[in-house]
Amino acid sequence: MNRKVSKFLKDYRVILLLVLVAGSIAAVSTLGIQQGLDLKGGSLIQIKLEKPVDAATMNTVTSVLDKRLNIFGVKDVKVRASGDQNVIVEIAGVQPDQVADIVGKPGKFEARIGNETVLTGADIVSVQAPIITANEWEVPFKLSTAGAQRFAEAARGKAGQPVNMYLDDRLITSPEISPEVATGKPTTDVSITGAENSKEEAEAQAKEIETLLKSGSLPVKVKIVGVSSVSAELGKQFVEGALIAGLLAVLAIAVILIIRYRTPILVVPIFMTTLAELIIILGAAAVIRWNIDLAAIAGMLAAIGTGVDDQIIITDEVLAGEGRRTRRKFRIKDAFFIIFASAGTLIAAMLPLAYVGFARGATGIGLLAGFAFTTVLGVLIGVFITRPVYAKFIETFNLGRR
Incomplete structure (x- = not known):
């Protein structure tokens, strides 16, 4: 027995599996799992x-x-x-009213003296942190040398006249041209000021203007056509429901395998292989920062389901090939021919969903893309890593012998 264990552990496929499992556990522990909107809660803005x-x-x-x-x-x-006219914004952990105004505004800045535009957003070099005093706010920013020079020339001899500053064609403030600026001396330090009803409103307004000035303007006008939110509590219920469904599936599979092979111990390597497959999928998701949502969970369950099917095929072929070692090897090759053919068919079915989802990006199709990507990832991990190890295990220890 010790000799068999030593031989099994020295196999390169087993070593690779152990390394990947350990690396995946480390990745999940260090990087964590990114949860999608339907699990963590948040907002979706169209x-x-x-x-x-x-x-x-x-x-x-x-x-x-x-x-x-x-x-x-x-x-x-x-x-x-x-597509070519819509954008989807997914924000986990944030309610839509907190950011809808920010993403739905063009962010076009203009400063006008009379009817003449003397500054635009392109003239802004940097924006400093807002200054809040009671219910008053100020957002200082710096102009480019060319912008400052153009502004000074336009303001020459116009002391006391207002400089109307607009953001998305909305008048924000109208400071008067000081005598110093009216001399034509350029200055790069400018600010937008205002007053609100409370300090909280002043902070919110100043932060919004700072964000729009820093990010620049959008090249086209936009409007929000849809806003939806998912509560964190609902996401928690989704996770609990998925765990319960997974546990029931595990128990059902265990009962079927025991009835099928009349060997309870055979259930252990099958589920150990399935657990290793799940850990590696989660590790890969943590490394590539892939969001785990309900669609991804469904994809993992589909991949694991095909994995159990493949392990049953391998076990049946090993049992059918008992008696001669060479016959068992041929049987395992036959099993993997079936497994690879099945995996190829499944991947071929999933690829169109993944392509359409990634290329078009629509909300519903995006969910299908998540399902397809996770399913394909799980199938590839199973076919090339976990299922060969299971075949080696069954062949070495003959646990399927009845």
Whole structure:
């Protein structure tokens, strides 16, 4: 027996499996598992552009929106294009009213003296942290040298006239041109000021303006066409329901295997193999920062289900090949021919879902893409890593012998 154990543990496939399991546990412990909206709770915002745009413009839109949300302090955000005129924003752990205004505004800044535009968002070099005093706020920012020079020339001899500062065509403030600025001397230090009804409102307004100034303007006008949210409590119920369903499935499979082979101990290697497969899938998800949501959980269950089927095929072939070692080897090859053919068929069925989901990005299709990706990942891990180890285990220890 010791000789068999030693031989089994020295097999390169077993060593690879143990390394991957250990690495996956370390990855999950260190990096954690990213949970999707339906598990962690959060918001989904659907944004429509005023007109269809090309790929470069769409990349600019998604980049600006992503930057805005990161500047605003939102974590676990995912911004993706949906066709050539829509954008989907997924935000875990945040309710939509907290960020809807930020993502739904063009962010176009203009400063006008009279009817002349003297500054735009392109002239802003950097934006400093807001200054809050009671219910008053100030957002200082620096201008480029060219912008400061242009502003000084436009303000020359106009002391006392207002400089109307607009954000998305909304008048924010109208400071008067000081005598120093009216001399035509350029200054790069400018600020937007205002007052609200309370300190909390002042902080919110200043933060919004700071975010829009820092992120720049969107190349096209946008509007929010749909907002939905999932509570964290509902996500917790989803997780509990998935765990209960998984446990019931495990018990049902165990009973079927015991009835099938009349060998309770055979259930152990099957479930150890399945557990290793699940750990490696979670480890891969942690490394690539893949969101685990209900669709991904369904994909993992599908992959694990095919894994149990494949292990039953391997066990039956080993049993049918008992008596001669060479016959068992041929039987295992036959089993893997069936397994590879089945895996190829399943992957071929999943790839169109993954392609359409990633390429189009629509909400419902995106869920199918998550299901397809996780299923394919699980099948590949099983076919090339866990199932060969199970076959080696059964062949070495003959646990399937009746």
